[in-house]
Amino acid sequence: MQFGIIARKFSSSATVQSAIKNVTIIGGGLMGSGIAQVAAQAGQNVILVDVNSDVLAKSQKSIGANLGRVAKKIYKDKPQDGEKFVAESMARIKTATDPAEASKSADLVVEAIVENIDIKHKLFKQLDEAAPQHAILASNTSSLSINEISSVVKRKDKFGGLHFFNPVPVMRLLEVVKGAETSEETYKSMMEWGKSVGKTCITCKDTPGFVVNRLLVPYICEAIRLYERGDASARDIDIAMKLGAGYPMGPLELADYVGLDTNKFILDGWHKKFPDQQLFKPIPLLNKLVAEGKLGVKTGEGFYKYEKK
Numbered sequence: 385m386q387f388g389i390i391a392r393k394f395s396s397s398a399t400v401q402s403a404i405k406n407v408t409i410i411g412g413g414l415m416g417s418g419i420a421q422v423a424a425q426a427g428q429n430v431i432l433v434d435v436n437s438d439v440l441a442k443s444q445k446s447i448g449a450n451l452g453r454v455a456k457k458i459y460k461d462k463p464q465d466g467e468k469f470v471a472e473s474m475a476r477i478k479t480a481t482d483p484a485e486a487s488k489s490a491d492l493v494v495e496a497i498v499e500n501i502d503i504k505h506k507l508f509k510q511l512d513e514a515a516p517q518h519a520i521l522a523s524n525t526s527s528l529s530i531n532e533i534s535s536v537v538k539r540k541d542k543f544g545g546l547h548f549f550n551p552v553p554v555m556r557l558l559e560v561v562k563g564a565e566t567s568e569e570t571y572k573s574m575m576e577w578g579k580s581v582g583k584t585c586i587t588c589k590d591t592p593g594f595v596v597n598r599l600l601v602p603y604i605c606e607a608i609r610l611y612e613r614g615d616a617s618a619r620d621i622d623i624a625m626k627l628g629a630g631y632p633m634g635p636l637e638l639a640d641y642v643g644l645d646t647n648k649f650i651l652d653g654w655h656k657k658f659p660d661q662q663l664f665k666p667i668p669l670l671n672k673l674v675a676e677g678k679l680g681v682k683t684g685e686g687f688y689k690y691e692k693k
């Protein structure tokens with residue numbers, strides 16, 4: 385069993401080439417910044433877009449630091465080559481605040497903005513107008529339907545899901561999601577691009593949560609419910625799953641890491657669609673923490689407290 389080792393290896397040694405050379409990533413938060421990093425590491429030209437320029441400044445800083453970690457490993461005995469790798473990768477990443485303008489020369493646009501269908505629809509309408517005819521549009525959605533997201537675009541054949549995992553530079557999986565109208569050509573390009581950025585790709589149907597989140601989100605939610613009932617302390621729940629089940633993080637640590645807002649967006653969306661499914665019922669404690677702005681690592685507090693970055 386090599387799960388731990390596989391999960392920890394950096395995905396920087398990709399050898400597969402993709403025809404996609406220009407990638408625009410919309411959303412410069414947790415996920416968008418990681419996707420920008422792996423594409424730039426693979427030699428692609430990246431434009432990272434966020435409506436908030438402070439977010440972009442923060443993303444560039446964290447990408448620089450994470451590339452430094454990668455360089456230390458790959459160029460252990462050649463620090464100068466490592467510095468060059470970081471500088472060249474960083475130089476491939478431009479930032480922008482206008483999604484439409486930034487998509488005009490893209491071969492691929494990956495959306496990683498807030499998990500809200502109306503906001504995603506508004507964005508994709510703009511992107512469909514602005515991006516070149518040949519460009520593929522993809523969403524990194526955790527839980528929404530690819531068919532529903534793509535309902536607003538004309539190029540449904542050139543639309544699919546590219547679902548990465550957090551932290552993107554470390555987690556080696558990419559779920560490639562085929563919508564009902566995704567063409568075979570688009571699907572193959574997405575698979576090839578995923579491999580070019582160093583990921584192991586699996587094929588998913590457009591079902592809620594695809595594969596990983598359909599299993600992981602109910603597990604995290606059950607852990608929150610267990611804690612809410614007072615059955616065990618947060619720390620004991622996390623220790624239990626790390627030492628008893630071999631997970632790298634416990635479920636409450638992981639919830640904080642993913643973002644409690646994202647967890648809530650996912651759960652609320654599924655509850656609305658499947659009101660009878662017990663596993664998707666709202667969790668008062670999760671709602672309370674989100675209402676208090678305790679979103680996990682990114683805001684400095686969730687189930688645990690963190691140093692603000």
Ligand SMILES: CC(=O)CC(=O)SCCNC(=O)CCNC(=O)[C@H](O)C(C)(C)COP(=O)(O)OP(=O)(O)OC[C@H]1O[C@@H](n2cnc3c(N)ncnc32)[C@H](O)[C@@H]1OP(=O)(O)O
Nearest residue numbers: 391392450453526548549550551553554555597632633642
């Ligand atoms: C919600 C969704 O739609 C889908 C999702 O993403 S669900 C979430 C999926 N993610 C997970 O389940 C993450 C589970 N956690 C883990 O795998 C690990 O705890 C972790 C990789 C995040 C951190 O590992 P750790 O051993 O606790 O810490 P640490 O030693 O700092 O890091 C391990 C390695 O990752 C690297 N690393 C950690 N965070 C990193 C980051 N943000 N960027 C780049 N590299 C990072 C470190 O440099 C280190 O590399 P080496 O082992 O090669 O030296």
Ligand SMILES: NC(=O)C1=CN([C@@H]2O[C@H](COP(=O)(O)OP(=O)(O)OC[C@H]3O[C@@H](n4cnc5c(N)ncnc54)[C@H](O)[C@@H]3O)[C@@H](O)[C@H]2O)C=CC1
Nearest residue numbers: 411412413414415434435439496497498499525526550642
């Ligand atoms: N957090 C996680 O572990 C994972 C999240 N996802 C999915 O990725 C997407 C993004 O999630 P995170 O990166 O965690 O969120 P985040 O909150 O860290 O980042 C989202 C960013 O999008 C920006 N944004 C919002 N609307 C925008 C718009 N119209 N145009 C440009 N930028 C806009 C925000 O300013 C913010 O910086 C969501 O769909 C989420 O479900 C997928 C895998 C894992």
